[in-house]
Amino acid sequence: MKKNIPLITTFILSATLFFTSLAIANTKINSSEVLKIGKEIPNAQLNRFAQSNIKIDDLKGKIKIISVVPQLNTPVCDKQTHQFSETNGGLDKDIDIITISTNTAQGQKSFAEKANISNLIFLSDSPEFNFGKSTGLLIEGMNMLRRTVLVLDEKNIIRYVDFVPRGGLPNIKGALNAAKEVLLGNS
Numbered sequence: 037m038k039k040n041i042p043l044i045t046t047f048i049l050s051a052t053l054f055f056t057s058l059a060i061a062n063t064k065i066n067s068s069e070v071l072k073i074g075k076e077i078p079n080a081q082l083n084r085f086a087q088s089n090i091k092i093d094d095l096k097g098k099i100k101i102i103s104v105v106p107q108l109n110t111p112v113c114d115k116q117t118h119q120f121s122e123t124n125g126g127l128d129k130d131i132d133i134i135t136i137s138t139n140t141a142q143g144q145k146s147f148a149e150k151a152n153i154s155n156l157i158f159l160s161d162s163p164e165f166n167f168g169k170s171t172g173l174l175i176e177g178m179n180m181l182r183r184t185v186l187v188l189d190e191k192n193i194i195r196y197v198d199f200v201p202r203g204g205l206p207n208i209k210g211a212l213n214a215a216k217e218v219l220l221g222n223s
Contacts, residue, residue, distance in 0.1 A: 067199065075193070077192050080167040081164070092192060101186070102184075131219060137158075138162045140163075184198065
């Protein structure tokens with residue numbers, strides 16, 4: 037019996053560690069808690085086409101609108117991206133307007149070329165989904181992001197959040213107005 041005690045102890049310890057790590061890995065992050073107005077957005081690495089990867093912290097220094105879309109090649113995501121590109125009233129000259137999706141960086145480049153969009157910054161959360169995981173915006177099992185729009189100040193503090201319900205467009209005018217208010221407040 038004494039010979040089995042170390043084996044049983046090792047098994048119990050291993051099982052405890054396994055199930056503890058499994059529970060931690062499956063803990064869901066609540067995006068409405070992480071992405072609150074007044075909080076700094078979590079840092080995450082994103083990919084850019086033909087450029088080195090970039091972290092959210094690298095975007096400090098400028099006011100920005102972050103338009104999060106599930107997949108660029110769908111009608112609602114296409115419309116959202118076009119509206120931020122075409123109806124921003126010249127705001128893109130003073131702030132960064134960023135589109136984040138789970139399309140590959142190459143896929144984003146192809147989309148931008150086909151759509152003739154050159155005034156937005158496209159950042160890919162594929163293949164690691166660092167942004168989606170750290171913000172709670174990753175849709176479990178689908179490897180897509182939840183449609184959301186954020187306005188961040190130059191220190192990456194969240195000043196506006198629009199969690200968009202399924203199937204709809206965000207309040208683009210609301211986001212543009214919020215970005216203008218942040219810009220005017222910093223002038």
